[in-house]
Amino acid sequence: MTKAEEIKVGSKVEPLRxxxxxxxxxxxxxxxxxxxxxxxCRSVDLSxxxxxxxxIPVTEDETKADGSDRD
Numbered sequence: 001m002t003k004a005e006e007i008k009v010g011s012k013v014e015p016l017r018x019x020x021x022x023x024x025x026x027x028x029x030x031x032x033x034x035x036x037x038x039x040x041c042r043s044v045d046l047s048x049x050x051x052x053x054x055x056i057p058v059t060e061d062e063t064k065a066d067g068s069d070r071d
Contacts, residue, residue, distance in 0.1 A: 017034060020035060023045060024036060025041055
C-alpha cells in the first residue's frame with residue numbers, strides 16, 4: 001500500500017463548509033457549486049442578477065442613506 005492510499009483509507013476529511021439548503025431549490029448544497037446544489041441552480045441565480053430581477057435598493061438622496069444630518 002502506498003502512502004497516498006494509506007492517507008485515503010485512514011483519514012476522515014472534514015468538509016470545508018457546512019452543507020446548507022440550495023438558495024434556489026432547497027436541496028442540500030454541494031461543494032462544487034456552493035451555495036447551490038447544481039450548475040443549473042447557479043446559472044438560474046446568475047441569470048436573475050444579469051436580467052435585473054435582483055436589485056440592491058438605493059435612495060435618491062445619498063445624504064439620507066448614510067444617516068448623517070449635516071444641515
